[in-house]
Amino acid sequence: LAKITQPISMDSYEGQEVxxxxxxxxxxxxxxxxxxxxxxxxxxxxxxxxxxTKVTNEVAxxxxxxxxxxxxxxxxxxxxxDTAVYYCLGPQGAGSYQLTFGKGTKLSVIP
Amino acid sequence: DTEVTQTPKHLVMGMTNKKSLKCExxxxxxxxxxxxQKAKKPPELMFVYSYEKLSINESVPSRFSPECPNSSLLxxxxxxxxxxxxxLYLCASSTTPYNEQFFGPGTRLTVL
Numbered sequence: 001l002a003k004i005t006q007p008i009s010m011d012s013y014e015g016q017e018v019x020x021x022x023x024x025x026x027x028x029x030x031x032x033x034x035x036x037x038x039x040x041x042x043x044x045x046x047x048x049x050x051x052x053t054k055v056t057n058e059v060a061x062x063x064x065x066x067x068x069x070x071x072x073x074x075x076x077x078x079x080x081x082d083t084a085v086y087y088c089l090g091p092q093g094a095g096s097y098q099l100t101f102g103k104g105t106k107l108s109v110i111p
Numbered sequence: 112d113t114e115v116t117q118t119p120k121h122l123v124m125g126m127t128n129k130k131s132l133k134c135e136x137x138x139x140x141x142x143x144x145x146x147x148q149k150a151k152k153p154p155e156l157m158f159v160y161s162y163e164k165l166s167i168n169e170s171v172p173s174r175f176s177p178e179c180p181n182s183s184l185l186x187x188x189x190x191x192x193x194x195x196x197x198x199l200y201l202c203a204s205s206t207t208p209y210n211e212q213f214f215g216p217g218t219r220l221t222v223l
Contacts, residue, residue, distance in 0.1 A: 034211070043115075043201050043214030044154065087153055098167060099212075101153035 004102035006088045011108045018075045020105050022088030025069060033064060033071045034089040034099065044087060048073065075107075083109045115215035117202050123221045126192060132218045134185040134202030142208045143185040145177060146201040148217070154201055160185060161208050192222045 005023040012018045024033065032051045036044035048055055050062045050071075061074040075082060085104040092098040115136045124130050134143065142161050146154035159167035160179040168177075174196075176188040185202055199219055203212040 032209075036214075041199070041217070041219070043203070043216050045214070046211045049211060098156065098159070098208075100156075104153050 004088055004090050004100055006086075006102040006105045008103065009106040009108070011110060012078055013110050014079055015077050018078050018082075018107060020073045020075075020086055020088075020107070021070055022073070022090075022102055023070045024088070024090040026093070027068060027090055029068075031091045033062065035060070035062065035073045036087045036089065036101075038085045038087065038104070047086070078107075078109045080109050080111065083107060115202055115204055115213050117200075117215035117218050119218060120216070121219045121221075123223065124189065124192065125223050126194070128192075129188070129190045131189065132187040132200055132202075132220075134187075134204075134215055135183055136204040136213070137183055138204065138206075138213065139182075140204035140206050140213070141182060142205045142210075143179060144203040144205075144212065145185070145187050146203065146214075148199040148201055158187075159208060166208070189220075192220075194222050196220065197222045 003025055032049050034049040035047040037047050038044040048057055048060045048062045050064055052064050055062045063072045085106050087104045088102040089099045092100045118133045144159050145157040147157055148154040156169050157171045158177045163179045163182055174191050178186040197220055199217040201217045202215045205212045
């Protein structure tokens with residue numbers, strides 16, 4: 001089974017770039033890594049997904065090195081409204097479409 | 112329509128009650144999911160339906176019974192629950208089981 005590991009919490013000041021790293025072993029070449037954001041009492045919301053190198057969208061970037069044993073979610077210029085729990089998801093096993101959530105990283109943005 | 116709706120938002124039930132949670136999406140997604148989330152924990156997958164057929168059951172107790180009447184609807188029937196089953200129950204859908212999942216707001220369930 002793939003094991004997903006991410007920091008429990010992070011603090012950042014408003015306007016700074018935040019990088020959250022996730023470790024994931026035992027993923028296959030074409031397995032995606034996905035990140036979700038969750039606010040209290042709401043369902044998780046998709047942020048970004050990728051399986052190699054770098055992916056960028058309007059809210060974040062995802063960096064995946066060649067060995068694919070880790071990935072980094074980058075949030076540019078965070079604001080107070082980015083305070084949330086960020087989950088890294090990977091396959092439950094190599095090549096599986098069942099996703100497993102990491103334990104989540106609680107990001108607190110400070111004024 | 113790009114959202115997943117869940118009803119009810121809150122549910123309080125006794126251990127002898129029978130109730131159902133409902134989930135609906137009109138995005139044409141063919142995979143639908145039930146997750147259970149306890150406080151300060153990540154969501155845990157319970158069931159996956161793919162093309163209206165149950166494809167994954169993560170060893171969930173039989174007091175939880177899923178049903179997928181059609182491609183837009185997903186129900187979770189509850190019977191004889193225990194207090195430890197109190198949690199946020201999340202429904203999600205995706206175009207196929209490999210793709211981005213869209214989550215509903217959840218049903219907050221309390222079992223007395």
